[in-house]
Amino acid sequence: MDGRLAVLFFVVGLTDMQINDCKMGCLARSPAQQAISLSFGDVIFQEKSIGQEAYVRYDMGTAFGPFQPAVGLSVTDSNDVWVGLGATHTTRFWERPSGVGGYAQLHFMPGVYVQGSGPDLGHDLEFRSGAEIGYQAKSGLRMGLSFDHRSNGGISPVNPGMETLQLRVSVPLN
Secondary structure: OOOHHHHHHHHHHHHHHHHOOOOOOOOOOEEEEEEEEEEEEEEOOOOEEEEEEEEEEEEOOOOOOOEHHHHHEEEEOOEOOOOOEEEEEEEEEEOOOOEEEEEEEEEEEEEEEOOOOOOOOOOOOOEEEEEEEEEOOOOEEEEEEEEEEEEEEOOOOOOOOOEEEEEEEEEEOO
């Protein structure tokens, strides 16, 4: 996997911004659903499962156009740590008036990677980009399957990348 998820995030987000937000200000500030997300799943390095990861993310209560700021922290069972700040973009589909329905979410988050006994990703700066698809309950609780990729985007000659496949639960805060 390479930077395709990051490119997808920007293409979809900027297209959505042009279609839905630019009439009122492309990056106009608006309220958004705050949430804490917890994820647990498989770490994949060079197409092999190498361990498990726990990931927590806070989606802030403000959006700028279609982009909602978020901060995340993950730890693997080999004591690798990643912490980052970026944005998410969520698309709702087959939504019912009650708020129940499906969603797809993309994210892009630059962050710092501290290697434990896991793989050398080539740089302290690692970009995390990913996609999630899931179900949102009437309460706003979300359950989804998430896939993401981390790499340094070629800023270092060593850039093997790492993926995670996780189950995520997002709990609304407001």
